[in-house]
Amino acid sequence: MHEFSLAQSVIETTLAVARDRNVERIQKVILKFGIFALVQEDQFRFCFDLIKTESNLTATSELEIDWIPGELQCESCDFKGMVKTSPQEHNELAPIFQCPACKSYSTKIISGTETIIDSIVV
Numbered sequence: 001m002h003e004f005s006l007a008q009s010v011i012e013t014t015l016a017v018a019r020d021r022n023v024e025r026i027q028k029v030i031l032k033f034g035i036f037a038l039v040q041e042d043q044f045r046f047c048f049d050l051i052k053t054e055s056n057l058t059a060t061s062e063l064e065i066d067w068i069p070g071e072l073q074c075e076s077c078d079f080k081g082m083v084k085t086s087p088q089e090h091n092e093l094a095p096i097f098q099c100p101a102c103k104s105y106s107t108k109i110i111s112g113t114e115t116i117i118d119s120i121v122v
């Protein structure tokens with residue numbers, strides 16, 4: 001389960017930062033996910049809400065997810081550019097992306113697979 005381990009590592013990092021700075025409560029965690037990171041937002045939120053209750057530091061933390069566009073290069077035509085597909089359209093089992101120009105599936109991901117903790121609000 002990709003979302004579960006990702007949520008776990010986000011919470012672990014958040015807790016480490018909180019302990020480092022002697023913070024008593026984390027109000028909000030702001031994440032940036034690339035649209036090609038193949039994170040199912042609903043599943044991720046579910047896992048995050050489950051794991052956050054294990055510590056008082058994160059038990060009431062809000063979660064904000066910003067989706068950032070990714071860059072795709074097509075191997076069938078000359079297209080290379082940013083793609084802003086809705087994350088809900090992604091299927092974890094079939095991580096292929098269609099070229100917006102020629103509809104080919106022979107595409108290569110240049111960027112947009114990142115999962116970043118943008119900021120932690122205390």
Ligand SMILES: [Zn+2]
Binds near residue numbers: 074075076102103
């Ligand atoms: Zn193309």
